[in-house]
Amino acid sequence: MIIVILILAVILFIYFNVIPGKGHTLVSWISLIITLLCVLGIVEHDYNHWGLKTETQTSTQNLTSSVNPNLPILLYQSLGNGTEKVYLYKTNNNQKKPKAIKLDKVSTKVKQGKEASLKIRTTRYVYKDNFSRIMFSAFSHNNELKHREYIFTLPSNWKVISTKDMQKLQKQMQEKMQSQKAASLH
Template sequence: MIILILIIAAIGFIYFNVIPGKGHTICAWISLAFVALTIVGIVEHDYSHYGMKTKVETSSHQLVSSVNPKLPILLYQPLGNGTEKVYLYKTDNLQKKPKTTRTDHTSIHVTRSSTPKVVIKTTRYVYKDSFNAFMFGVFGHNNEFKKHQYNFYVPKNWQVLSTSQLKTLQARMKKMEAQTKLMHE
């Protein structure tokens, strides 16, 4: 709707400037003010999400080991210089491949607790009211993604390891199994 108002105000401004008449100067200035206000509204909506509010959706899932039910481990893969991490987690033992955390607009916290779980908060922009949805609905920004927040709660007996640390651990375990077989033979 705001684009329609902009078009009508621009046509009005042009009309009242081209066609001479009594009171057309005032109408031209009013039309110009509407043009300016609608442009400011469009820019503010696009950059600052004017007319929108944030909505947070929270989901909580049981956390199971990323590797093996017998080894309580939460895995992560460091990215770049290691400051960013992608966590690999499972919410069910029947799950073949672990899920990954997102990397864009994401914050991740790992906290020690008594029960393993992951709480995922997804924040999205939604229109404040029906008027704003009517005015800015043409831009399609409703339910636009803002950010993810992953909170991993792991017990004290769980290990939080990188994928390279897991490979080193697996190599040590194979070596220990081989030594144990040799001792029992």
């Protein structure tokens, strides 16, 4: 709607500046002010989320091992220089593959606790009121993600291991099992 008002104000400003007449100067100035206010409103909405408020949703899930129910492990994959980590988690033992955390506007924490759980706190922008919805609906900022936080709570017996270290560990276990089989055959 704000785009329609902007277009109409620009047309009125141009029309009343081109055609001379009584009172046209006043209408021209009013349409110029409306044009500037519309542009300011669009810029503020786009950069500072004017007309929007934040809404936070929290969900908590139990965690199971990323690898094997008997090995309490949370896996992560390092990105770039290793400072960023993509955690791979399972919420039940029936899951075939672990889920990766979403990387868009994310932060993660791993802390100690009594039970293995995952809390996902998602903050989104939503319209403050119907006026904002009507004025800015063309920009599709409703339900836009502001921030997502993953909080992994792990008991002291759990380990956090990278996928590379897990592959090395699996390789060592296979070699050890093969050497034990060979020793038992002799």
